[in-house]
Amino acid sequence: MKAVILAGGYGTRLSEETDLVPKPLVEIGGRPILWHVMKLYAAANITDFVICAGYKASMIKHYFASYFLEINDIEIRTATREINYLTPKSLDDWTVKIIDTGLDTMTGGRIKRVAPYLDGTFCLTYGDGVADLDIAKVIEFHRSHGRLATVTTVPSPGRFGILDMGSNDAVLRFHEKPDAEMGWINGGFFVLEPSVVDYIEADETIWERQPLERLAADGQLMAYRHSGFWKAMDTLRDRRDLEELWANGSAPWRL
Template sequence: MHALILAGGKGERLRPLTDAMPKPMVELNGRPILWHQVIRLRDAGVTDVVFLVGYLGEMVADYFGDGSAFGIRAHYSHERTPLGRGGALRQGMAMLSGGGEPVIATNGDVVTDADLAELLTDYQRRRATNPTHCASILTVPMASPYGIVDTDGTGLVSGFREKAMLPHAINGGVYVLSPDIQALLPEVGDHEVTTFPALAATGRMSAVLSQEFWRSVDSPKDLREAAEHLESKLAVLGATL
């Protein structure tokens, strides 16, 4: 199975860490974010990873090389001029020779425990009954960026909640895509504002909601929370060995 990782982000909100490296190469517990993604993809059965690189992309290539040290085959799609995420995906998909097999695609800053097998199963099930189905995407509950104030019917405050979950889901930045989607991706631009709405309008996209840990590492706070989560997982693993 092939996977595409969007690894060209500059990560302006993570400066100065990203002054000298692309955002997906920022370290999380001593390893680049990309390392954590690659190992997770490998363990899910991915054999080939195409890194979609742009800003300081040579750092990604220098780190992963041919991928053999990480149990994968690594390939690189270099963005010579800014293509946007959709354009980068289109260029990367042109490198694949998967014989019609679906491909996993992910933003290069996502850290999650979501079950990739569940996402793949959803794609396969829907594709079996609808040959035009193009994408199964991960969604996650939306956390309020602000504290919630609860009140009773008279306006009296009854409590406060931090990081309360809202009754909405957001795009988790992890997808299982049909090769057919390549022709629908923009040559330049963002697939999430062009291709995805078009697929949704024609009933060719589904979503799988995950309650597992998920962070898009956009800020130092996100980086810290992702690191704390990984540390807690290691602590639990160590306690069970």
């Protein structure tokens, strides 16, 4: 199974960092937030990634291209251009496709652009959010209900979109960022069938609007409730909070 990661946005609310690097490469504990997200999937034995890049896509490509180089001490022989790794550390056994899905493409459009690289049920998430979530259990839940889409939901902090859910956890309605409402929100970890791409029209389609709203209306969107730790790195304050948790050795998502 593949994990698709949306990593192409401008990250304007974190401009203190994203003027220099794309948001997924902003570091927590010396590692990009993107790496932390990928570790969550690797814990569920999902190691085949499709990264939907856009803003500063070349920097994400360079990070993975030089991944082994960065984590080891090295000796370089300039005359022969030979590089010896002095402290060879074991690497994560990942396959990483980095696809430039366009600078201004919306989230739905990015998913549609990478559809040729998908060959079955797949996971989808954002490159800036972590949780103490058991991805394997979300996949098991998805397979149990037979619908096209599963969204992991988390308790609303009061500033995100709301999902109306029935007694059997079927999503009855999905509505984004309403005023003065509380409830369960899109936690950003999805399990999807390939045909959800048919709900996406073009580059301008925002995944969190028409596609999810239509899937809910068609009875094809189910919710996996997660009441544990969850945090999206939207602002500099969010980054500092995550950094503090990691530095203190108390990061709930740490594996």
